[in-house]
Amino acid sequence: MVPTEHAGEPVRSILVATDGSDAADAALERALGLGADIDATVYVLAVVDTTDDPLRFDSGLVADLEDAKNELVEDVLEAVDRRQADVVGAVRRGRPASTIVDYASEIGADLIVVGRTGQSRTATALLGSTADRVVRTASIPVIVVPDPSTDTN
Template sequence: MSSTNHAAESIHSILVAIDGSDAAENALERALAIADREAAVVHVLTVMDTASGPLAFGVEDVHELVEAKERLVDELVSSADEYDVDITGAVRRGRPAEEIISYADEHGIDQFVLGRTGRGAVTEALLGSTADQVVRTATIPVLVVPDAVDDE
């Protein structure tokens, strides 16, 4: 057994990766509730995925996408007023899972809280989601919050 017992350690900082999806918003709500209880700082991160290559978008498109991501982070940070937590936001460019892990390392994050949308098993096996990639490479605890399931 490892000498590091993450379950017994207190949480001082939580990283929530957001993309505008309902699953990401559910993850943020969960992270805020945990942070409120633990007196932890919440870091909200969104990543502009450049995996398709830098030439996939024109310069103006890139600026618009960055501005849209910054607005998303600002809106979510502002909406956390009901919680008594410190919250900070950031926008990065790159491969989402790699940037999430890198940000966590740079900022000494104690826990990830990530949203997961319900995708089919075949798609998941072939492509892998950002949450799955983070879970596989993380060295800190990861809480994966599933997207809300509608009763049909």
């Protein structure tokens, strides 16, 4: 294993991506718990994905999607207000995986936490997933938290 340039450095900032799914909620719980344990700032990011078919998105729909993501982040921030972790929220537009990695770089995150839905191996092999793409492209450690509703047995 080749050491990374960040090996051995303390984790001071954690980026967690959320989309409101069960897997994202599990990742958020993991990130918040870790942030509280090690006194790290937790950045909560929601991405407005308009990259699938840009022609089908008019400006009104994009604004509605962005409003929904802003509401999601605000709800998260209100819910975690009582916790011991310092939490910051953001909403960005773009392709989810690259936006997550870019935002991690922008804020100088030391760790990324993402949820992984229970996709089949075939779907993941053919299409990839946001979590898989983040793991492959991030230059910092990534924790992938499985969807708690997915039975792995």
